[in-house]
Amino acid sequence: MSQLLIRGGSRLAGEVKIQGAKNSVLPILAATLLTGGQVELRGCPRLRDVDASIRILRALGCGVRWEGDSLLVDTTGLNGCTISDILMREMRSSAIFLGAILARCGQAELSYPGGCELGPRPIDLHLAGLRDLGAEIDDAGGTLHCKAPRLRGRELVLSLPSVGATENLMLAACGAEGTTVISNAAREPEIVDLQNFLNACGARVSGAGSTVVMVEGKRPLHGCTYQVMPDRIAAATYLCAAASAGGSIFLRDAREQHLATVTAVLREAGCTITADSAGIACACRDRLRAVRPVRTAPYPGFPTDAQAVLMAALLRSRGATVFEENIFENRYRHVDELTRMGGSIRVSGRVAVVTGVDQLYGAAVRCTDLRGGAALCVAALAAEGETRVSEIGHIDRGYEDIARDLRTLGADMIRTETEI
Numbered sequence: 001m002s003q004l005l006i007r008g009g010s011r012l013a014g015e016v017k018i019q020g021a022k023n024s025v026l027p028i029l030a031a032t033l034l035t036g037g038q039v040e041l042r043g044c045p046r047l048r049d050v051d052a053s054i055r056i057l058r059a060l061g062c063g064v065r066w067e068g069d070s071l072l073v074d075t076t077g078l079n080g081c082t083i084s085d086i087l088m089r090e091m092r093s094s095a096i097f098l099g100a101i102l103a104r105c106g107q108a109e110l111s112y113p114g115g116c117e118l119g120p121r122p123i124d125l126h127l128a129g130l131r132d133l134g135a136e137i138d139d140a141g142g143t144l145h146c147k148a149p150r151l152r153g154r155e156l157v158l159s160l161p162s163v164g165a166t167e168n169l170m171l172a173a174c175g176a177e178g179t180t181v182i183s184n185a186a187r188e189p190e191i192v193d194l195q196n197f198l199n200a201c202g203a204r205v206s207g208a209g210s211t212v213v214m215v216e217g218k219r220p221l222h223g224c225t226y227q228v229m230p231d232r233i234a235a236a237t238y239l240c241a242a243a244s245a246g247g248s249i250f251l252r253d254a255r256e257q258h259l260a261t262v263t264a265v266l267r268e269a270g271c272t273i274t275a276d277s278a279g280i281a282c283a284c285r286d287r288l289r290a291v292r293p294v295r296t297a298p299y300p301g302f303p304t305d306a307q308a309v310l311m312a313a314l315l316r317s318r319g320a321t322v323f324e325e326n327i328f329e330n331r332y333r334h335v336d337e338l339t340r341m342g343g344s345i346r347v348s349g350r351v352a353v354v355t356g357v358d359q360l361y362g363a364a365v366r367c368t369d370l371r372g373g374a375a376l377c378v379a380a381l382a383a384e385g386e387t388r389v390s391e392i393g394h395i396d397r398g399y400e401d402i403a404r405d406l407r408t409l410g411a412d413m414i415r416t417e418t419e420i
């Protein structure tokens with residue numbers, strides 16, 4: 001069983017390169033299905049969720065292979081439109097394949113992705129939008145049987161700006177006749193990256209990054225070479241690591257315009273952050289200060305994916321900080337584990353109050369989910385003694401090698417593959 005062993009107390013120093021974005025590459029991998037050609041994805045991160053997407057693509061008849069940090073996907077041989085239950089359950093965001101398969105094949109069959117460690121993970125907005133485009137979807141018995149001999153573009157209004165629904169509908173709309181307009185679309189940078197990828201393949205998509213995305217359907221798409229954007233949540237994690245441990249680091253390729261709410265909070269807490277086109281530099285010399293309430297919100301608000309790592313960084317701050325989680329119902333599962341390390345956190349519904357303590361202590365802790373697991377590492381860097389983090393498969397879903405990256409920055413951290 002893999003574990004992470006972290007001995008706290010080392011200040012961080014040095015430079016690390018930020019991996020390609022998980023939340024960008026997953027919809028892009030689904031989008032490769034639309035091309036019927038060969039795609040080279042540069043800077044594709046090697047993650048458990050990417051491996052799960054590769055298995056889905058291969059099961060559908062596509063050729064996929066790594067060449068260095070590029071992933072080569074050849075979707076000319078696509079010969080299926082069914083994703084098995086086992087493959088669907090490997091990854092929460094597998095529903096993103098639905099729009100792409102429907103657009104390319106006119107039918108699709110896959111099981112419901114179900115709930116996850118963050119609480120229920122409904123896809124009702126995805127399905128409603130696909131139905132509006134003309135798909136017939138029968139979801140009896142946990143399997144989605146979808147038929148769309150003909151998709152027709154039209155205006156779709158999302159009742160909330162869901163990232164996954166926006167992406168799924170963008171993919172389906174590429175196969176629809178006429179123009180699709182998605183209103184109240186999510187504005188995340190990963191949606192802009194998906195638009196850029198689709199346009200590089202010959203699609204005509206515009207508006208991503210704003211609340212209205214437009215897709216001209218039925219354009220013939222071809223393969224392309226595409227560089228995946230840097231992962232803003234991995235960057236936020238390492239900024240919080242420096243804030244927690246203290247020190248001075250440089251995150252190569254990180255883009256501050258994607259992280260403005262996170263860097264604003266860290267500056268308020270006392271960190272010095274500067275950025276240019278090469279990356280983001282962060283120096284944290286003194287004990288952090290508590291900050292004004294942190295409320296998670298759709299982009300450009302504070303990202304829910306950075307809530308746990310920021311909370312971990314503030315465990316030893318002076319004063320109390322209020323967190324309000326507004327995106328997922330069950331996103332405080334890391335709190336019990338952080339408390340084991342000496343953190344003082346009180347949760348009431350969607351609100352958590354972190355009161356800074358003088359000292360954290362190494363402990364045996366367990367990852368509860370991807371970002372919650374990263375938060376344990378962030379806290380461990382500032383704890384006295386050794387922290388043993390187990391169930392790190394969650395972390396592997398989204399970080400190429402968190403131990404390698406933090407060690408590059410001077411942390412005393414190793415991954416062990418044997419049970420201790």
Ligand code: UD1
Pocket residue numbers: 022023024026093120121122123124125126127160161162163164165186190304305327328329
């Ligand atoms: C994406 C990200 C995830 C991030 C989240 C919010 C990927 C692969 N994952 O997830 O890391 O935490 O955005 O920034 O990009 N909802 C519904 N019905 C739907 C769809 C969503 O009620 O059909 C709700 C969800 O339960 C959740 C909220 O909308 O409460 C936001 O979800 P959404 O934006 O869809 O997140 P994901 O795309 O699943």
